[in-house]
Structure formats: C-alpha cells, structure tokens
Amino acid sequence: MCGIVGYVGIKNAQDVLLSGLKRLEYRGYDSAGIVTISGEKASLSRANGKVSELVKIVPSGSRDMLGIGHTRWATHGVPAEKNAHPHKAGDIYVVHNGIIENYKDLKAELSSHDFKSETDSEVLAALIDSFYSGEASLASAVSQALQLVVGTYGVAVVSTRCSEVVVARSGSPLIIGLGDDEVVIASDASALLGYTNRAIYLNDGELAICRINGVEVRDLDAQVLTPKLEKLEDDLVAIQKQGYDHFLLKEIMEQPTTLRSTLSGRVIPKENRAQLGGINLTSEQLRSIKHVIIVGCGTAYYAGQLAAYYIEQLSNVTVEVQVASELRYRAFNVSEGSVALIVSQSGETADTLACQRELKRRGVTTLGVINAVGSSIAREVDGGVYVHAGPEISVASTKAFTSQVSAMVIFGLQLAQAKGTSQQKLHSYISELAQLPDDIAAVLRDTNGIEKASQQYAAYDHALFLGRNTLFPVAMEGALKLKEISYIQAEGYAAGELKHGPIALLDDRFFEVMLLHDDWLLDKNLSSLAEVNARSGHVLAITTSDKQIDAEYIIRIDTKADIFAPLVLNVVQQLFAYYVTVAKGYDVDQPRNLAKSVTVE
Numbered sequence: 001m002c003g004i005v006g007y008v009g010i011k012n013a014q015d016v017l018l019s020g021l022k023r024l025e026y027r028g029y030d031s032a033g034i035v036t037i038s039g040e041k042a043s044l045s046r047a048n049g050k051v052s053e054l055v056k057i058v059p060s061g062s063r064d065m066l067g068i069g070h071t072r073w074a075t076h077g078v079p080a081e082k083n084a085h086p087h088k089a090g091d092i093y094v095v096h097n098g099i100i101e102n103y104k105d106l107k108a109e110l111s112s113h114d115f116k117s118e119t120d121s122e123v124l125a126a127l128i129d130s131f132y133s134g135e136a137s138l139a140s141a142v143s144q145a146l147q148l149v150v151g152t153y154g155v156a157v158v159s160t161r162c163s164e165v166v167v168a169r170s171g172s173p174l175i176i177g178l179g180d181d182e183v184v185i186a187s188d189a190s191a192l193l194g195y196t197n198r199a200i201y202l203n204d205g206e207l208a209i210c211r212i213n214g215v216e217v218r219d220l221d222a223q224v225l226t227p228k229l230e231k232l233e234d235d236l237v238a239i240q241k242q243g244y245d246h247f248l249l250k251e252i253m254e255q256p257t258t259l260r261s262t263l264s265g266r267v268i269p270k271e272n273r274a275q276l277g278g279i280n281l282t283s284e285q286l287r288s289i290k291h292v293i294i295v296g297c298g299t300a301y302y303a304g305q306l307a308a309y310y311i312e313q314l315s316n317v318t319v320e321v322q323v324a325s326e327l328r329y330r331a332f333n334v335s336e337g338s339v340a341l342i343v344s345q346s347g348e349t350a351d352t353l354a355c356q357r358e359l360k361r362r363g364v365t366t367l368g369v370i371n372a373v374g375s376s377i378a379r380e381v382d383g384g385v386y387v388h389a390g391p392e393i394s395v396a397s398t399k400a401f402t403s404q405v406s407a408m409v410i411f412g413l414q415l416a417q418a419k420g421t422s423q424q425k426l427h428s429y430i431s432e433l434a435q436l437p438d439d440i441a442a443v444l445r446d447t448n449g450i451e452k453a454s455q456q457y458a459a460y461d462h463a464l465f466l467g468r469n470t471l472f473p474v475a476m477e478g479a480l481k482l483k484e485i486s487y488i489q490a491e492g493y494a495a496g497e498l499k500h501g502p503i504a505l506l507d508d509r510f511f512e513v514m515l516l517h518d519d520w521l522l523d524k525n526l527s528s529l530a531e532v533n534a535r536s537g538h539v540l541a542i543t544t545s546d547k548q549i550d551a552e553y554i555i556r557i558d559t560k561a562d563i564f565a566p567l568v569l570n571v572v573q574q575l576f577a578y579y580v581t582v583a584k585g586y587d588v589d590q591p592r593n594l595a596k597s598v599t600v601e
Helices: 013-023 051-057 103-109 120-131 138-146 247-253 255-263 283-287 299-315 350-361 376-380 399-419 423-444 448-457 471-486 495-500 522-533 565-584
Strands: 002-009 031-038 041-048 066-072 087-089 092-097 153-159 165-170 175-179 182-186 198-201 206-211 214-219 229-231 291-296 318-323 338-344 365-370 383-386 462-467 489-494 510-516 539-543 553-556
Touching: 002 013, 002 092, 002 153, 002 165, 002 206, 013 031, 013 051, 013 066, 013 182, 031 051, 031 092, 031 153, 041 051, 066 092, 066 153, 087 120, 092 120, 103 120, 120 138, 120 153, 138 153, 138 165, 138 206, 165 182, 175 214, 182 206, 247 255, 247 565, 255 399, 255 423, 283 399, 291 299, 291 350, 299 318, 299 338, 299 399, 299 423, 299 471, 338 350, 338 399, 350 365, 350 376, 365 376, 365 399, 383 399, 399 423, 399 565, 423 565, 448 539, 448 553, 448 565, 462 471, 462 495, 462 522, 471 489, 471 495, 471 510, 471 565, 489 495, 495 522, 510 522, 510 565, 522 539, 539 565
Parallel strands: 291 318, 291 338, 338 365, 365 383, 462 489, 462 510, 510 539, 539 553
Antiparallel strands: 002 066, 002 182, 031 041, 031 066, 087 092, 092 153, 153 165, 165 206, 175 182, 175 198, 198 229, 206 214
C-alpha cells in the first residue's frame, strides 16, 4: 500500500501520474515513484519522502503516454528510495498495494533475479518476469504469477514490450476510469476526477488489460468477463481545502452539512418516523432480530460502541461491538436472529472486510455503514447505508464518525419501530436527531475557547480522557484523535474504572479530559473529578452543565442536545486535538506512520 495511479492515452502520462499521486497524498505514505514508457524506453523516478521530492527529480519534457505511479506506506522494508515503487524486473515494472504473505518462499525460488529492495513487491515483479518470456503476453504472465501468490494485492504492471497497463486485484481496491481515448487507473476515485466519471470497480480475482482504446476484463483463468460500468459520484471541489488551512479543519467544520446529508430523507420528524431505504429487510425480518453485531476498526469501532448504547435503549436487543482485527481470528459463536453492521469509512478496511465475508459465510445478514460509494464492503454486503459524508481527505476521521453513529441510530429507530416501541420514546430520539446539525453548528460558530485550551495543554506528554455511559466511547474516540495527530500518548477510560488502575498514572506529565453532561450521572462524574483533583490532576472539563465544576480549565457548551450531547462534545474534542497539533507544529492531515485506508492486516 498505499496509492496506485496508472495511465494510457493521448495525454502526457507524467502529468497525469504526478497529479494523481498528489491527490492520493491524504492516504498517508513515505515514498513515491513513477515510470513512463515510450516504445522500448522507460523513464523511472523514485524518491523517499513526499511527492514534492519526486517532482524535483522527474525529468522534464516527457511526452510518454503510458505509465504507472505509486505512493508507498512501508510494510516490508524501511522507508527508502530502494524500497519505493515501481519495482523493475527484466522488461517489466510493477506497483503493488497489499502484502504477499509467501514472498520469502517465492524469493527463494527466484535466485536468478538480483534483488535490490527489502520488499515483498519486488518479489512479485520478479515472479511476473519469470513468466514473461517467449510469446507469453504481459496479461498471461501476470495471471500465472498471481495464481502462485498468497496474500492481498492491487497491482499495476507495464512493460517496454507492449503499450498496455495490466491491473489485477484481490483484497486491495482498484478502479478503472474510462475516458475518450484514455484509461486512468487508481486505487482511489479521487485520482480519477477531472478525467472521467465512468468507472469499472475491479472485483477480487479479476484482471484487466487497459489500452488506449478500451479495457478487457478477465478472471485469472483468462475467461473474458462483462464488467459493470458505474458513475463516479464525487467532485473536484469536495477534495479541495476551500480556503481552510487543513483538510481536517474543513472536515470538522463541514459536519452540520454532512450530517444533514446523512439524515436527509431518513429522519422525518413530522411523521415521527425514521427509515433506511437500503437495508433490504422487511418489518417482519426486523422484528425477528434478537442480536446485533457491530464490526469496525479504530474510529469506526468507537462509532459502533456509541451507537450500541442507543440501539439497545431503543429496541431492547443485545448489541455486541467487536474490533474487526480480533473478531476475524476468534472461534466466535453467532446467535440465532443476528444481523451484523459492518462499519468502515473507506469500505476497504481489510480486517473489517474479512469479518464481513466470514459472517456472511455463516449465514448472517450483513449491512454496510459505509462512506465510500462503490467500495468493496459496499458491494459485498446484503444491504446497508451510505452515510453521505463526502470525501474525507485528512487521515484522522471526524465527520465520518458523526455520520456513522447517526446512521446506526436510524437503523436502531427503524428496528424499534418494527418492534413496537412507543411513539413518545421514538419522538424524543427523532426530534433531537433532526436538531443535531444545528446543535453542532452552534458549537462551531465560536471556537476561541477551545483554541485557548489547546495552547495550555499542548506541552503535556500524556492525557487521560474520562467519560461514563454514552460518553465513554466518546472519551476513547477523543483520546484516539489526540494521539494520532499530536503524538501525545492518550487513553480513553470509563470514569468508573478510574480506581481500577489509571489513577496510579496521574502526575504532572498528565492532563485529564473529563466529559461531563448535565444528566442523571453528573454527580457520579463529579466524584471522579474530585478523585483526580485529590491527586493534583490537571483537568480540562468539557461540559454541558452550568453547575460549579472544580477543574483547571472549563469549556462550557450551551446546547439543546440531551440524548445526543455526546456527539456535540465529540466535536469539541476534534477541534481540541486539531488546535493542539497546530500548536505543536505537526502535519495535521498526514500524521506519521498512518494510512487513511488500511487495506492490509
């Protein structure tokens, strides 16, 4: 991983590839490279670091009209020019996303190749080259090689012996954009925008031969397939900063608008009704549900944990939230009457996709909660919902969290309706959910207090986030945001667990974030706050209460939200993490070592 771009057409391939790689920078990477081909001549450029470093060394004046490019996120081998893609073997060049699990065994059999890198991807290049001799076509060589591979791949291959780009996928996304006299290939739709809105989403086990005049799709046994041509939904404006200093700030500020998109046509306050059109379940099937499994990773996992509180309150069913990277390897049991919500912003998260496939194999109905249209999970689930948050460019997820939770609450409301929950109870959730975009907008209108707080706490090394009930998963999400972009070691804990370990950590290297909602649990949370203060804590309280609070710094939020106050407080946490990171001078949108779409284990 992390980003692939390919081109064959009538334009300057170098320009298309570099432009595409710049659009894929948000995914996180450590090196970049391109190769363009004209006849039997190839021009290869690779650089450690950002695409801007690659641009400096790419020869000017190229008129090549075929090539491939890559941004790499290190898996095998340190970030270095020698490990950057494309990799060369014989007459071919390869870019690869994924992991070749049996690369060591394959490498041992390819002793004739002089390996230059530490990567599994170069092994794949050498393997393809071993089949690319005599009259064998490039597509045939790629197909034969991939049938020996164990692992995941999204791969693009070119050769100085032909004028085509051969691509294939298994577990790592590839999209083929069809233009007029050109084909653009990418691992993310953002790299295709401006060239075409017609695309083929390659499925696992499929290979495509891309030529200037069209695309031929096959399986690995060379059987010709009829691909589905789809329309790309995103636009260029959505992937631009639009005057903001960072994509992360833009995406935080977009939440009132993106949440309205999530709710539109699904939450109908006048009718006291909520509906999801894509779950493909009848009222009778909804009534038969006894158990809901929510599966996700990172922010999607925490979104599931928060949504679980609401679904249980609404529908009186058992909700089990599982982190996908663990569930996929467990000998877990599935209860009768189960349905699974598969949560992923990108729709390509490898562990989550693996869980979806296993649950479906066991006969469980799987419903996607996905942001990226046309993604692998979205295409494989039995039904589901697009959250319509729009492209999320910053590596740290913000607006997707808000929309994911809201979409799952709508599912809970639809489930509750089918099971006969009282209209009065439904009304409180539906009316407040409809009001939530305005509640979030009110917070975003004045962020001065949040920015001031960030300056006070930016110098700390450690942070402890504490919340109770629905604020517990929000505390974990707040800690995740802070640690992944500011590099402050942060942990989220249930406030009631303070005495069961975390309180031993408190000293002057720590500050504590207490999430306090003015509800029936406020007094218990104030007791936890007192325990922290008794150990000389440095407490930042984020609260909806106007009561006396003994904290070092207080951010008071005036909001109409009650049930969904945790989502409002979470927006405050997002801004706090953003301003802390700006104060520390770190890269907000592309934090070190992280990738936006985790398509490998």
